[in-house]
Amino acid sequence: MSRRTRSQRQRAARERGGTPAAQRAMTTPPKKERSVADRMALYRSLASPGVPARLVLIAGLVLVSISEAAGTGRTVPVALQVLGALGGFCILFFVGAGMLRHYRAIYRIRREDPGAWQPTMSFALASLAVPLGFSGPAASPRDRLLRRVTLVLVLVYAITTILAINRPH
Numbered sequence: 001m002s003r004r005t006r007s008q009r010q011r012a013a014r015e016r017g018g019t020p021a022a023q024r025a026m027t028t029p030p031k032k033e034r035s036v037a038d039r040m041a042l043y044r045s046l047a048s049p050g051v052p053a054r055l056v057l058i059a060g061l062v063l064v065s066i067s068e069a070a071g072t073g074r075t076v077p078v079a080l081q082v083l084g085a086l087g088g089f090c091i092l093f094f095v096g097a098g099m100l101r102h103y104r105a106i107y108r109i110r111r112e113d114p115g116a117w118q119p120t121m122s123f124a125l126a127s128l129a130v131p132l133g134f135s136g137p138a139a140s141p142r143d144r145l146l147r148r149v150t151l152v153l154v155l156v157y158a159i160t161t162i163l164a165i166n167r168p169h
Contacts, residue, residue: 039109039116040126046105049133053094054146057133060090061153068160072167098131 004012049057067084071077109116117123129135134147 039113043105043109043127044130044135046108047098047101047127047130048135049094049098049101049131051142051146053097054133054150056090057094058146058150058153060087060094061150061157063087063090065153065157065160068157068164071164095132098133102127102131 063083064087067076067080067087071080071084106117133150139147
């Protein structure tokens, strides 16, 4: 791979071509503008998590929920603490990988079109759920099932956490 910048590569290509810039500008058709919907579809395809990442999230939610639900009183067994820590790590891994996918997708889209998607609130709201796995490309039945299972497990986690907080110590 060349270490030249894009402008250096374009300049070298112009010099090799030998046609004046004004003549080339007249003969070259204008670039086709991508619509916002096309960019969002590309973003969703790049930033949405795959099946292994979703399974890591599901495993993390199950482990943390078990740890919260089974822990009673002040002294929690070490095995439950390890389960909770492992589940928390799985959830953290999923969220971190989601943010990396998000930034990679933004980089690739802006590399093609530097003026695309300035950091506005409307963009942030439109892209919020994609790295978390809830608004990706057209879903297959398996993906829809994984999304439903994830949603149910998030609710179970929330309920077990509330019960663990309100449990007398």
